[in-house]
Amino acid sequence: MERVESRGTVTIDRERCKGCELCIPACPPRVLAMSSDVNGMGFRVPELYPGCTGCGACLLVCPDFVFEVFAFDAPVVHEGTS
Amino acid sequence: MEGSEAIAEAAVLAGCRFFAGYPMTPFTEVLEGFASKLPAVGGTCINAESEIEAVGMAWGAVATGARAATGSTGQGLSLMQESLSEITRAELPLVVFNMARGQADYYQATRGGGHGDYRHIVLAPMDIGEAVALTQTAFDLAFRWRNPVLVYGDYLLAHTCEAVAIEPLPFDPLPETDWAVDGRLGGSGRSRLLNSIGMQKGRGEIDPERFWKRIQAKHDEIARREVRFDSDHLEDAELVVVAFGSAARFVRYAVGQLRERGARVGWLRPITLWPFCSDAVARAAEGAAQLAVYELNAGQMIDDVRLAVLGRAPVTAIGGISTDTSGFGVGSLLDADVVMRRIEALLERGPEASPDREA
Amino acid sequence: MTRDRILDTATPPEAPSRRVGPRKPDLLLGDSHHLCPGCGEPLAVRALLESIEAVAARQAAIGVVGIGCYTTFSGSMDVDLVQALHGRAPSVATGVKRMRPESLVFTLQGDGDMVNEGLQEVIHTAARGEGVTCVLLNNGVFGETGGHMTATTALGQRTKNTLEGRDAGYHGYPILIGDLLAQLEGTAFAARTSVHDAAGVARTRRMLTRAFEVQQQGQGFSFVEVLTMCPTGWFVPTAEGPQYMDEVLGRVHVTGVLKDPSARA
Numbered sequence: 001m002e003r004v005e006s007r008g009t010v011t012i013d014r015e016r017c018k019g020c021e022l023c024i025p026a027c028p029p030r031v032l033a034m035s036s037d038v039n040g041m042g043f044r045v046p047e048l049y050p051g052c053t054g055c056g057a058c059l060l061v062c063p064d065f066v067f068e069v070f071a072f073d074a075p076v077v078h079e080g081t082s
Numbered sequence: 083m084e085g086s087e088a089i090a091e092a093a094v095l096a097g098c099r100f101f102a103g104y105p106m107t108p109f110t111e112v113l114e115g116f117a118s119k120l121p122a123v124g125g126t127c128i129n130a131e132s133e134i135e136a137v138g139m140a141w142g143a144v145a146t147g148a149r150a151a152t153g154s155t156g157q158g159l160s161l162m163q164e165s166l167s168e169i170t171r172a173e174l175p176l177v178v179f180n181m182a183r184g185q186a187d188y189y190q191a192t193r194g195g196g197h198g199d200y201r202h203i204v205l206a207p208m209d210i211g212e213a214v215a216l217t218q219t220a221f222d223l224a225f226r227w228r229n230p231v232l233v234y235g236d237y238l239l240a241h242t243c244e245a246v247a248i249e250p251l252p253f254d255p256l257p258e259t260d261w262a263v264d265g266r267l268g269g270s271g272r273s274r275l276l277n278s279i280g281m282q283k284g285r286g287e288i289d290p291e292r293f294w295k296r297i298q299a300k301h302d303e304i305a306r307r308e309v310r311f312d313s314d315h316l317e318d319a320e321l322v323v324v325a326f327g328s329a330a331r332f333v334r335y336a337v338g339q340l341r342e343r344g345a346r347v348g349w350l351r352p353i354t355l356w357p358f359c360s361d362a363v364a365r366a367a368e369g370a371a372q373l374a375v376y377e378l379n380a381g382q383m384i385d386d387v388r389l390a391v392l393g394r395a396p397v398t399a400i401g402g403i404s405t406d407t408s409g410f411g412v413g414s415l416l417d418a419d420v421v422m423r424r425i426e427a428l429l430e431r432g433p434e435a436s437p438d439r440e441a
Numbered sequence: 442m443t444r445d446r447i448l449d450t451a452t453p454p455e456a457p458s459r460r461v462g463p464r465k466p467d468l469l470l471g472d473s474h475h476l477c478p479g480c481g482e483p484l485a486v487r488a489l490l491e492s493i494e495a496v497a498a499r500q501a502a503i504g505v506v507g508i509g510c511y512t513t514f515s516g517s518m519d520v521d522l523v524q525a526l527h528g529r530a531p532s533v534a535t536g537v538k539r540m541r542p543e544s545l546v547f548t549l550q551g552d553g554d555m556v557n558e559g560l561q562e563v564i565h566t567a568a569r570g571e572g573v574t575c576v577l578l579n580n581g582v583f584g585e586t587g588g589h590m591t592a593t594t595a596l597g598q599r600t601k602n603t604l605e606g607r608d609a610g611y612h613g614y615p616i617l618i619g620d621l622l623a624q625l626e627g628t629a630f631a632a633r634t635s636v637h638d639a640a641g642v643a644r645t646r647r648m649l650t651r652a653f654e655v656q657q658q659g660q661g662f663s664f665v666e667v668l669t670m671c672p673t674g675w676f677v678p679t680a681e682g683p684q685y686m687d688e689v690l691g692r693v694h695v696t697g698v699l700k701d702p703s704a705r706a
Contacts, residue, residue, distance in 0.1 A: 008458070008461065009448065009450070009454050011451065011452065011453055012450040012451075014451070016473055018479075020479035020672075021679060022682070022683065025683075026639050043478070047447045047448075048447065048448045048450045054458075054461055056461045057639035059464070060484075060643060061484065063476065063478075063480050064473065064478075064483070065465035065469075065472075065487075066464075068460065068464045069460070069461040070460055070461060071458055071461050072454070073456070073458060074456075076454075100539065100540060102536070126540070128539070130532070130565075131561070131565040134532075134562075136532075138525070138531075138532025138535075138562065139533070139536040141525075141529075141536060142505065142533035142536025142537040142538075142539075142540070143536035143537070143539060143540045145536070145537060146541050148540045150540075164526060165529065168526055263503050263521035263522070264544070265498075265502050265545070266501075266521075267500075268493075268498075268500045268501070268519060268521060270519070273518075273519050273520050273521050274522065275515055275521075276524060277524035281515055283470065284471065284516065285516060286516065
């Protein structure tokens, strides 16, 4: 079983996102990917996968101030599925 | 004291602490006057690199609530028109001096050469003594109404020397300048936004129509309350001569001379070119058989006279384009004998045969 | 790295944690703006507002805003502002600073505003060494009016009236305003940054902070040029904005510190 640690996490304001995708390559551990569904404005939005480091790069590059970033006191472990 | 210097001195006395301008004849000496007087009172005078930059700097200075002014001659004011229009609708109390090359900037001053609906209060002093008083009044009116005030002078006013006492005039208390930017409301949610279309902090929607209509209402109020004019010998006048600024000095003298010879002639002098003394002109037209306008241009103020008269009496232009060989200064029509002859010719001809314009 | 578990991002985490940075700058009112997806200007405005806080000027800052897409932020930047005309902010800022020398006075202008309409104003303000900070948002287009070429449009850059790319023979050459201003004696500090990636955004904030410090120390005119993405004006998908900026605009308007007071004799 794969085991991934996240040292941080984010909240994403889905309805404010304009789907510009600038956060995707900005994330150093590459744990953001665009959704397949869309928000109320018709934009695809970023989704978070395990492995966030809480670095805040997504927050820095988002033109619509969609992200809040949190750094965990202790790493959170995600048990993977096969 | 030369007129230019007297004006600068009066402005400093009125609390002016910022001036920016660009040299241009016959305005340059006003700039020099401010440059020499402002530093001594802790003020700032900048030789701007263009007229557009001069009005911009004055805009910034007045935005802080300071008593600030700029100026030029007509050509330089032409460059400033966009900014003057915006400054008016941002409700900033800027004072502007036009040391005009004659009287042909009447349209520019009263209609405004900029875009949109806006009005400046325009004060037209006749001599240096009046210029000293009206310069102080200009700052008071500007802050009282949060509206630019233009002082319309000319070459003669700027470059003549007269003995003049520069005394401070008393004024009523003014409202607080809490609209002015000082940085202190930063982060409060109520920080200021000085602008000309009704933008408001924290509000996405703008309603320029409502904003501009409120300013229009303010201008209507100014028009009701701030008309200034002077007149004499109107009671039994057959002919009333209307003139402003330097030309009015000559008309006043000429009419005085003609009165002594028994001619029934009077004069009326708008002091505020805007708001124009339409009611006074209309009353004069009811009493007199005809009106004449003595202005040194192709006919500009005569429009306002005709609008006020509304056809009740004939209105004849007896002035005309007049300047010297430089194009800056005093031409042959600024001559008491010429004025008298033209008035007499009109009196002799009578209202029925009154031509539209004196050749 | 597993890709088979999407995490909850709707609510803050339950596990003990600390917030990393505010979601949006404290000095920004309101929650949204109507600028295009992928626009770089909000990133520059964020850096600007955070820099004002970094130099403790929250209640001393007075801004003069030009005319462009960014003008929308006049209503939401919570500092005292004067709205200026296209190109005219530097002279208005001069008047403000002369009357209130203790204030932190800045302009916020686009390239069409500063380098087209207002070229003379910013050059004279810099030459005089006025103690203001002029901030340029440079995307090489007139964004608000539909994306036409400006004086900073790079050769080869696509805009509405240079669809084949700006051509020197037909359209002339761009003006590298940061470099031009750096040559003037009155300019104490000049820098060019970009917001095309996280490092660039962080560098932008540092350069703005440095510029404000130069002003506060009374050293003269300071200038920060921020290259911003305009995928709409460049006719590229939003995700390609950063790369286009780096390869087209950034090759001509090169980022870096162009002048620093320590370099003066």
